[in-house]
Amino acid sequence: MIIFQLIQKSQLRGAEIFAAQLSQHLEAAGHEVFLISVFPGNDVLPFDGKKIQLNRPLSKRWFDIKGWKALNSLIKQHQPDIIQCNAGDTLKFTVCSKLLYNWRVPIVARNASMVSQYIKNPLIKTINRWLYKKVDAIISVSKHSKDDINELFPETKKKTSVIPIGIELKNIENVNWLGNNNSSLNIIHVGGFTFEKNHEGLLRIFKLFLERQSDAHLHLLGEGSKRKEIEENSKQIGLQDNITFYGWRTNPMDYIGKADMLLLPSIIEGLPGVILEAMVCKTPVIAYNVGGISEIVQQNETGFLINRGDEKSFALLMEQALLPSVKQITQNAYDKVIQDYNNQSIAQQFESTYIKMIHGEN
Numbered sequence: 001m002i003i004f005q006l007i008q009k010s011q012l013r014g015a016e017i018f019a020a021q022l023s024q025h026l027e028a029a030g031h032e033v034f035l036i037s038v039f040p041g042n043d044v045l046p047f048d049g050k051k052i053q054l055n056r057p058l059s060k061r062w063f064d065i066k067g068w069k070a071l072n073s074l075i076k077q078h079q080p081d082i083i084q085c086n087a088g089d090t091l092k093f094t095v096c097s098k099l100l101y102n103w104r105v106p107i108v109a110r111n112a113s114m115v116s117q118y119i120k121n122p123l124i125k126t127i128n129r130w131l132y133k134k135v136d137a138i139i140s141v142s143k144h145s146k147d148d149i150n151e152l153f154p155e156t157k158k159k160t161s162v163i164p165i166g167i168e169l170k171n172i173e174n175v176n177w178l179g180n181n182n183s184s185l186n187i188i189h190v191g192g193f194t195f196e197k198n199h200e201g202l203l204r205i206f207k208l209f210l211e212r213q214s215d216a217h218l219h220l221l222g223e224g225s226k227r228k229e230i231e232e233n234s235k236q237i238g239l240q241d242n243i244t245f246y247g248w249r250t251n252p253m254d255y256i257g258k259a260d261m262l263l264l265p266s267i268i269e270g271l272p273g274v275i276l277e278a279m280v281c282k283t284p285v286i287a288y289n290v291g292g293i294s295e296i297v298q299q300n301e302t303g304f305l306i307n308r309g310d311e312k313s314f315a316l317l318m319e320q321a322l323l324p325s326v327k328q329i330t331q332n333a334y335d336k337v338i339q340d341y342n343n344q345s346i347a348q349q350f351e352s353t354y355i356k357m358i359h360g361e362n
Contacts, residue, residue, distance in 0.1 A: 006090040009041030020045035025347035068097035142292025166346030172257035183217035188259035193224030208315035257281035279333035302333040
C-alpha cells in the first residue's frame with residue numbers, strides 16, 4: 001500500500017510522535033508511507049521515510065485553496081491507497097481538498113481525544129459533523145474516545161473502531177537531572193503546557209505532597225503557551241526551589257525511568273502515551289480518571305487512579321506509590337504494556353483496517 005499520514009506539523013507532541021512511529025512500522029511491513037506536515041515545524045520526528053512539509057500558514061487553517069491544491073497534486077503524483085488524518089486541522093484540510101478536486105482516496109480520521117470536551121460551539125459542531133460524514137473510517141484511541149464521538153455524532157457509530165496507541169520498546173539510558181538536584185524523591189510530569197494537562201492543579205497537588213514529604217522535586221518536561229504562567233505560579237506559591245522546567249526533551253522515557261513516580265492530573269485525555277512509557281519503565285503512575293486512562297490504569301493493579309479534581313486523595317496516593325508493594329503494581333503494568341501496547345502489533349491492526357477499507361469491507 002501507499003499511505004499518506006497527515007500531521008499538523010513536525011512537533012514533539014503525542015499525536016505526531018505516534019503517527020511517525022506508526023509510519024516507521026508500516027514501512028517495515030513493506031508499505032510506502034509519506035509523512036506530510038501541513039503547517040511549518042522544525043522538530044525531528046522518529047521516521048526515516050519520506051517526509052513532506054507543505055508549510056501552509058496557520059492563518060489559512062480555515063480556508064486554504066493553495067494548500068488543498070498542493071495535496072491534490074501529491075495525490076496525483078503518488079497515487080496513495082489510504083490517507084490518515086491525525087488531528088482536526090488535518091481532517092478539515094483533507095476533506096476540503098477531496099471535495100474541491102474530486103479525488104477518491106479513502107480517508108481515515110484518527111480520534112485521539114475526547115472531542116465533546118472541545119466542540120462546544122454549535123457552528124463548530126455542525127462543521128465537524130459534516131467533516132466526519134465525509135470520512136470512510138474513524139479510528140479511536142480508546143473505547144471512551146469512541147463512545148464520546150459516537151454520542152456527540154451518532155452517525156459515526158458504524159464507521160468507528162478502536163485501536164490504541166502503542167509504545168516503542170527500547171533501552172532506557174542513564175540521564176542526569178538538571179541543576180544541583182539531590183532530592184531523595186524525584187517526581188515527573190511530561191506534557192505540553194496546555195489547559196488539558198492541568199498544571200495549575202499539579203502545582204497544588206505537589207504542594208500538598210511536600211507538606212508530608214519535604215525532600216521531593218518535581219521535574220516538568222514540555223513546552224506550550226502556558227509555561228510562563230505556570231513558572232510564575234510556582235514562584236507565587238513558593239515552589240520554585242522544588243521544581244525544574246526542562247522544555248521539550250527528545251528522550252522523555254530516560255527521565256521517566258529515573259523518576260520515582262509519574263503524575264498525570266489531566267482534565268481531558270484520550271489515551272496518553274506517557275502512561276505507557278512510565279509503565280514500560282516500571283515507574284508508578286498516578287492519574288485522574290478521565291478519558292481512556294482507566295482502560296490501562298486500574299487502581300492498585302497497574303497504577304493509581306483518582307476521581308478528577310480530588311487533589312487531596314491524589315497527594316495521599318503519591319505516598320502509597322512509595323510503599324514496597326508498588327513493585328508488584330509496576331510489574332503488572334509492564335506486563336500489560338508488553339502484551340497489548342507495543343507498536344509493532346498496533347501497526348498490524350492499522351494495516352488490517354486499511355486493507356479492509358480498500359476492499360470495501362468497512
